[in-house]
Amino acid sequence: MLKLSKLTDYGTLVMTVLAAQPETMRTAADLAARTHLGAPTVAKLLKRLAQGQLVESIRGAHGGYRLARAPEAITVADVVRVLEGQIGITECAVHSGGCGIESSCSARANWRLINSAIRHALEAVTLAQMAAPMRGTKSGAQIHAVTLSRLNAADRTAVGKV
Amino acid sequence: MLKLSKLTDYGTLVMTVLAAQPETMRTAADLAARTHLGAPTVAKLLKRLAQGQLVESIRGAHGGYRLARAPEAITVADVVRVLEGQIGITECAVHSGGCGIESSCSARANWRLINSAIRHALEAVTLAQMAAPMRGTKSGAQIHAVTLSRLNAADRTAVGKV
DNA sequence: TCAATCCATACCGAAATGGTCCTATTTGAT
DNA sequence: ATCAAATAGGACCATTTCGGTATGGATTGA
Numbered sequence: 394m395l396k397l398s399k400l401t402d403y404g405t406l407v408m409t410v411l412a413a414q415p416e417t418m419r420t421a422a423d424l425a426a427r428t429h430l431g432a433p434t435v436a437k438l439l440k441r442l443a444q445g446q447l448v449e450s451i452r453g454a455h456g457g458y459r460l461a462r463a464p465e466a467i468t469v470a471d472v473v474r475v476l477e478g479q480i481g482i483t484e485c486a487v488h489s490g491g492c493g494i495e496s497s498c499s500a501r502a503n504w505r506l507i508n509s510a511i512r513h514a515l516e517a518v519t520l521a522q523m524a525a526p527m528r529g530t531k532s533g534a535q536i537h538a539v540t541l542s543r544l545n546a547a548d549r550t551a552v553g554k555v
Numbered sequence: 556m557l558k559l560s561k562l563t564d565y566g567t568l569v570m571t572v573l574a575a576q577p578e579t580m581r582t583a584a585d586l587a588a589r590t591h592l593g594a595p596t597v598a599k600l601l602k603r604l605a606q607g608q609l610v611e612s613i614r615g616a617h618g619g620y621r622l623a624r625a626p627e628a629i630t631v632a633d634v635v636r637v638l639e640g641q642i643g644i645t646e647c648a649v650h651s652g653g654c655g656i657e658s659s660c661s662a663r664a665n666w667r668l669i670n671s672a673i674r675h676a677l678e679a680v681t682l683a684q685m686a687a688p689m690r691g692t693k694s695g696a697q698i699h700a701v702t703l704s705r706l707n708a709a710d711r712t713a714v715g716k717v
Numbered sequence: 718t719c720a721a722t723c724c725a726t727a728c729c730g731a732a733a734t735g736g737t738c739c740t741a742t743t744t745g746a747t
Numbered sequence: 748a749t750c751a752a753a754t755a756g757g758a759c760c761a762t763t764t765c766g767g768t769a770t771g772g773a774t775t776g777a
Contacts, residue, residue, distance in 0.1 A: 395557075395558075395559060395563075395635060395639050395642055395643075395644065395673070396557075396643060396644050396645060396646075397557060397644050397645055398733095398734075398735090399734080399735070400734080400735070400736095401557075402645050402646075403735095405662075406662075409662055420752085420753065420754090421753080421754075422753085431735095431736065431737080433736065433737050433738075434735075434736060434737085436754080436755095437735095437736085437737095439754085440754080440755070440756080443754090443755090450753095450754060450755085451743095451744085451753090451754080452742075452743045452744060452753065452754045452755075453742090453743045453744020453745065453752075453753065453754075454743085454744050454745040454746070454750095454751065454752045454753065455744075455745065455746095455752075455753080456743080456744070456745095456752075456753045456754055457753075457754085458754090469665070469669065473557060477557050480557055481557075481558060482557065482558050482559050483558060483559055483564050484558075484564075499685065499686065499687050499688060500567075500568075500571055500685045500686075503631070503680045503684055503685050506676070506679075506680065507631065507676045507677060507679075507680060510672060510673070510675070510676030510679075511557070511672070511673050511676060513672070514668070514669045514672030514673060514676075515669060517668075517669075517672075518665045518668065518669060522661075522665055523661065523662045523665050524661065524662075525661050526661055560764095560765075560766090561765080561766070562765080562766070565766095582721085582722065582723090583722080583723075584722085593766090593767065593768080594768095595767065595768050595769075596766070596767060596768085598723080598724095599766095599767085599768095601723085602723080602724070602725085605723090605724095612722095612723060612724090613722085613723080613774095613775085614722065614723045614724075614773075614774045614775060615721075615722060615723075615773090615774045615775025615776065616719095616720065616721045616722065616774085616775050616776045616777070617721075617722080617775075617776065617777095618721075618722045618723055618774080618775070618776095619722075619723085620723090
């Protein structure tokens, strides 16, 4: 399945928790508890997000993490780029210069169109939107990630039928 | 990088070669030669494509493969679905029912929007378009795939700057 | 009967992934 | 000066996935 890695999914989750209360600094342990992920995994993600300048970190007692910019100014594309690298569905979609006949390749333009659409779709959604409470729901953002292993057999079959 | 697997990329390549001359039946060995891929790999892909009903196969002497439908009627999404499974950037984007709080999850709707955009982008491009010759080029479709390992260090740096 | 070609299955080394662990450093409080 | 809280950095590991190959069986036309 064409999909984000689990760690990127987790990273988006963590970022969405931070986006729900952007002024609040949260520790890695706190974020781990809120996302039901392992603390070492969350710590690892936060480090990369900090290196990618999507969060800012404060060391020492009372340290922690918070968003580096307003949730409206950070998109899902930003998170994906930091955690998975350049958004490019194939090498042809990203790179130029690596192939001697690319200037005459008819598929390349199409891959670039597809890639552009994907990038735009990811850029169209901000963390503010990800964290926004839905109408008729409990207060605050309740978000989750589902791992494939938790799907039962019937659900797999249902998915396959689409 | 959020990307298709190499095998899916190869599969799209193979399908595009078949699309260039949809009435012609080609053997796995022929397709391997035209795509500069290993014969066992191409054979493996063709089997899956046949199972996914994107190509039809004829056994025996003078056997081979050809598209199961007109190139205009097969999209990149079809190929991706057969080779990579359901198009779903996260489990949340594909599946419902696997999580007890999803009805109140604000992120899920956004993942579905993103997923829908990706699917539409892939569905918008047919094999006919992938195989179409470009203006000002040599005859016939010349297509290629670039593997990351072939990028030199300078190119990697250039990509990173985008 | 033979050659051409697809079908089916298994196997394997390499790479990637997800996760954990440990130590060093920084910071604020005492 | 010491301690606890918390980040920073790096290494390691088991598992899974991936890309690729090999082999034998079945089908088909000559």
